[in-house]
Amino acid sequence: MAASLLIETCAITRRDPRSGQVLLHPADFSLHQGERVALVGASGSGKSVFMRALALLDPLDGGTVHWQGRSVSHRRVPAYRRHVAYLRQRPALLDGTVEENLRYPYSLHVYRGMRYDPGKARGLLAAAGRDADALLGRQAGDLSGGEAQIVALARTLQLDPQALLLDEPTASLDPDSALAVEALIARWLQDDPARRATLWISHDPAQARRVSTRHVAMQAGGTLNTESAQ
């Protein structure tokens, strides 16, 4: 059986709410289970705009996003974002310790019934090559950029999303941290390779090759080129 469809967009568009300028021309895209896709293109071509639209973080000016074949109603947006996790380039942690940050999602309504699993959190931090015991008690504000991104990633991955939308997660990190982030994502994929999928924005061609099996290119002016082969 062909891998089933996770996300499908139908002519989604975005305009700048102030100037009315088109940020994203009608874009059709689909992400299937098990797929690893790189989204490439020049700076300012609208890759982030597209990815944020895919995460339903900005209001669409047209088109629809389907999750597993069903359109996502307003009420179901938080549940959609639970399955389709978006990770920003610069991590945003809450004030407090690393452990408090890792516990935070479980206070949200959409994760009711799930509980923070210290073993799982430690496993994720260890997989990134970090000393979990030392890290958990530290204040989020004291972390380096690389450590903060690893914590942000662990915070998301512990929730078992099905698709990851990664907006240049390693662009502002040192090489060691960047590799740790890649390793962490690779491990998450390996846990259930047939069902999980990633869409990764990267400016680094070598990284794009490492983390994907299919390339999608964004052209200047916000046009998604789905024709492009890898």
Place this chain on the structure above:
Amino acid sequence: MSPVLQDLSLVDLAIAALLVLINGAISMLLRLDLERKLLWAALRTVLQLLAVGYVLGWVFAYDRWYVVLALMVAMTLIAGVSGSQRGAWRYAGQTRDSIVSIWLGSWLVAAAGLLVVIRIHPWYTPQYAIPILGMILGNTLTGASLGVERMTHELTARRDRVESALAMGATRWEAAREPARQAVRAGMLPTLNQMAVVGIVSLPGMMTGQVLAGQSPLQAVRYQIVIMFLIAAGSSLGTLGAVLLTYRRLFSADHCYLAARLLPRSAR
């Protein structure tokens, strides 16, 4: 103790005005460059208060419900409009939100105070209705505008965290809860601080006025207690309302944070 207030002549006012010269001297001495502002502020004080004195004198004498109501509405609208002028960020619809929240907060509380606690009769007795609504309005305006200022500031400063929460599956309310909490707190604090020091550090104007007019201090104090609680209730209702309306403007039903709706105020 004289039961009647000493009448002030225009000469007395002129002597008091001389005291403002102290401010002027300090400004010139330290080159604060405030003389023009000071002159303008002093003139406004005189003109605005004289005008209000005449208006109130007329309203009290005329004593018709529709005149009192119209004046109360005008006061509320002015409070609502000036409440929306504060802070580094603004959004479309802010003036309307400000008027609605200040109106609801202050009128609900004023009605409770005038009709249930003080039990004025008729309901529009201007000597009570206008000054008491005025005091509640002033504090509700401060609370609501501080609350909105803080809310927009927090949402701008914490935009990354708000969006990360949304991206993890937080509902719009879960993502906005912490900024909203901070905002309501900021709006309520001035009133709480005022309540904590009232009578020790400052004697409130209304109480002072009653004592000067020959009222017994114990009665004046009772009035002041009622007023303090009305002010506290009005400003917290107004703050809460203003923050919730801001929240509704800046978060959409499909759980997006509409950061583009916040504009820097200078860009007007």
